[in-house]
Amino acid sequence: MTDYISAYSQAGHLFIPRLFQGFPEIKEALMSNKMQAAFMVAPMAIALRAQGVPVKIVYLGHRYGSAVVVRKDGPVKSFADLRGRIVAIPSRFSDERLIIYRALAANGMSARDVRMIEMAPPDVAGALAAGAVDAFSMGEPFPSQAEMAGFGRVLFHARQYWPDYISCVLVVRQDVIDRRPEAVQVLVDGIARSGLWLEEKERRRQHREHAADFVGRYYYRQDPKLLRWALLQPIDRVKYEPLSPRRADFELIVRMMVETGVLEKPIPFEDFVDTRFAEGAQTMTPWKYEAGDSSAK
Amino acid sequence: MIRLRRIGFGIAGWVVAVTAAHFALNVNWPVLMNDRLPEAARKLNVAYIPVT
Numbered sequence: 001m002t003d004y005i006s007a008y009s010q011a012g013h014l015f016i017p018r019l020f021q022g023f024p025e026i027k028e029a030l031m032s033n034k035m036q037a038a039f040m041v042a043p044m045a046i047a048l049r050a051q052g053v054p055v056k057i058v059y060l061g062h063r064y065g066s067a068v069v070v071r072k073d074g075p076v077k078s079f080a081d082l083r084g085r086i087v088a089i090p091s092r093f094s095d096e097r098l099i100i101y102r103a104l105a106a107n108g109m110s111a112r113d114v115r116m117i118e119m120a121p122p123d124v125a126g127a128l129a130a131g132a133v134d135a136f137s138m139g140e141p142f143p144s145q146a147e148m149a150g151f152g153r154v155l156f157h158a159r160q161y162w163p164d165y166i167s168c169v170l171v172v173r174q175d176v177i178d179r180r181p182e183a184v185q186v187l188v189d190g191i192a193r194s195g196l197w198l199e200e201k202e203r204r205r206q207h208r209e210h211a212a213d214f215v216g217r218y219y220y221r222q223d224p225k226l227l228r229w230a231l232l233q234p235i236d237r238v239k240y241e242p243l244s245p246r247r248a249d250f251e252l253i254v255r256m257m258v259e260t261g262v263l264e265k266p267i268p269f270e271d272f273v274d275t276r277f278a279e280g281a282q283t284m285t286p287w288k289y290e291a292g293d294s295s296a297k
Numbered sequence: 298m299i300r301l302r303r304i305g306f307g308i309a310g311w312v313v314a315v316t317a318a319h320f321a322l323n324v325n326w327p328v329l330m331n332d333r334l335p336e337a338a339r340k341l342n343v344a345y346i347p348v349t
Contacts, residue, residue: 019345038344
């Protein structure tokens with residue numbers, strides 16, 4: 001979205017967006033410096049840092065926007081009905097996995113009560129429709145895809161068990177942060193402005209409709225109707241503000257990663273987050289851009 | 298002889314047209330050009346997947 005709008009601005013494209021289909025490929029591209037920055041699930045970024053990969057989280061991609069989905073006509077009516085069933089998750093290093101653990105604890109269940117399997121995000125809706133899995137825990141627009149197609153039902157949204165839930169974060173290589181902090185700040189500023197644009201009070205609905213249209217066509221290669229559903233049903237299904245990385249949010253994720261066995265020991269917030277770019281973006285204002293405008297400011 | 302020459306021109310024209318179409322449709326020129334810029338002027342490559 002930032003790329004599309006900034007193309008109309010005086011500065012032009014701020015970065016080069018590159019589409020991937022899975023998080024492991026993104027991880028490899030980041031480590032080999034083919035990509036200098038990436039959006040990835042927060043626990044994966046933390047795990048990379050813990051393994052010594054020189055990257056830092058500098059901003060969030062969004063808040064909320066993940067859900068657990070079951071078959072509409074299936075036997076799972078409540079979370080307790082997932083006992084003994086298969087749940088697809090995007091990665092063992094994902095917040096979508098951690099939300100299952102939170103729901104398990106809240107319902108007096110343990111990790112032994114469900115079987116979690118890793119699956120590439122674009123495959124989960126098809127797997128649910130075919131009965132290969134009983135549920136999936138995934139970010140949008142895949143919950144919307146299952147709902148829109150008529151075979152899926154949201155069992156719960158992440159916010160039900162996790163207030164201020166975060167999933168995708170912006171990760172940047174440390175050498176880029178050290179050598180080109182101004183380029184990182186431009187990127188973060190652009191994302192901050194896009195978030196504010198999507199949340200702009202009076203124009204919120206129109207901006208989200210427009211964003212669904214151009215992101216679906218030019219970036220996600222998905223039906224704009226699907227993204228419209230994800231961004232508007234209801235309108236706070238995904239939030240794009242505040243996007244500054246907060247210590248308490250990440251300390252909770254680290255604690256849960258340790259408890260669920262994907263991180264050996266806690267790592268300090270400062271070791272994997274660089275807050276200076278978020279601080280620098282605090283004075284940003286929404287893009288001044290409407291559908292059909294020939295320029296953005 | 299003239300016929301052979303015509304066939305030759307036809308094949309050459311076809312190869313040029315397909316090559317031009319390939320360069321226009323399949324080569325990511327912004328990425329290619331960006332990689333050739335000095336590091337300070339280069340735009341960041343940012344990876345994303347079609348999720349939220």
